[in-house]
Amino acid sequence: MKRIIPLLAVAALAVPALAAELTGKVTLKGTPPPEVEITPLKNDANCGKLVTQTPKTIHYVVGPNGELANTVVIVKGVPDAKSTGASATPAVIDQKACLYVPHILAVQTGQKILVKNSDPVLHNVNTTRPNAVEGNPQQNLAQLAGAPDLTFSFPKPEAFLRFKCDVHPWMFAYVYVVDHPYFAVTGTDGTFKIPNLPPGKYTVEAHHRKGGSVTREVEITQAGGTVEFSIEAK
Incomplete structure (x- = not known):
């Protein structure tokens, strides 16, 4: 039966x-x-x-x-955890009153980060690496006042990757890159x-x-x- x-x-x-x-x-x-x-x-x-x-x-x-x-x-x-960064909503860092906002950000690998310049001054965005051997490739881009957003993404996990402005050396933000959500x-x-x-x-x-x-x-x-x-x- x-x-x-x-x-x-x-x-x-x-x-x-x-x-x-x-x-x-x-x-x-x-x-x-x-x-x-x-x-x-x-x-x-x-x-x-x-x-x-x-x-x-x-x-x-x-x-x-x-x-x-x-x-x-x-x-x-987490079982079968993997990055969904390619389809995730872009994260945003703004430059306001010559400071990065937010100061700490976390994103997935492959997720876009849009960097805005809300100031009437020139900034540059320099992604310096705490680990020069294993970290993500360094990028260094200028951004004029009123210029379009800059777009960054990082393929490797990394703890507190530093964003800095060489024009204004007190400006720092830190991005923690994770390979899952x-x-x-x-x-x-x-x-x-x-x-x-x-x-x-x-x-x-x-x-x-x-x-x-x-x-x-x-x-x-x-x-x-x-x-x-x-x-x-x-």
């Missing part, structure tokens, strides 16, 4: 595991070094006109209860969300450019998962 499997059961077998969301928060332990005024910007004949107060460095962006922004959180070990950058409240994860056990890394890296193990169910990190000020 043949066994008959109900149609609904067959349909259920064909449906993949539901994707879940990982949420969490990163906080800073300890007191970070004081930020420093960027006096060359204020004293610059052109850039100084674009600000009313002297900006400060933003190595640590910390909330009233230690909430740590600009931390890159990455999930490791399972990452996020914490906001000013220290929180992050990483969607579309299949349930399972994963290693999750939190990387702060100044505070270093912390690793946690987490299990994500169909209801989701949560993880918290504490990074020490250095």
Whole structure:
């Protein structure tokens, strides 16, 4: 006698595991070094006109209860994870008041980065490599005021690839290049969300450019998962 499997059961077998969301928060332990005024910007004949107060460095962006922004959180070990950067929405870096905005950005390999110049001055965008042997090829392009956006993309994963302006040497931004879409950058409240994860056990890394890296193990169910990190000020 043949066994008959109900149609609904067959349909259920064909449906993949539901994707879940990982949420969490990163906080800073300890007191970070004081930020420093960027006096060359204020004293610059052109850039100084674009600000009313002297900006400060933003190595640590910390909330009233230690909430740590600009931390890159990455999930490791997702089955069949691969970059979807070629079809992803382009990321954007702007040059405003002679500073890069945002200061920290994370993208996928192959994902476009559009660099805008909202300033009435000349900038140049120089992607310098922390690892000259294994890093992505260096690019160095000038961008006049009102010029079209510059487009960058990077084929290799790389931690905190540096964007700098040689015209204004205080200008820096850092791009973390990941070879899959399972990452996020914490906001000013220290929180992050990483969607579309299949349930399972994963290693999750939190990387702060100044505070270093912390690793946690987490299990994500169909209801989701949560993880918290504490990074020490250095």
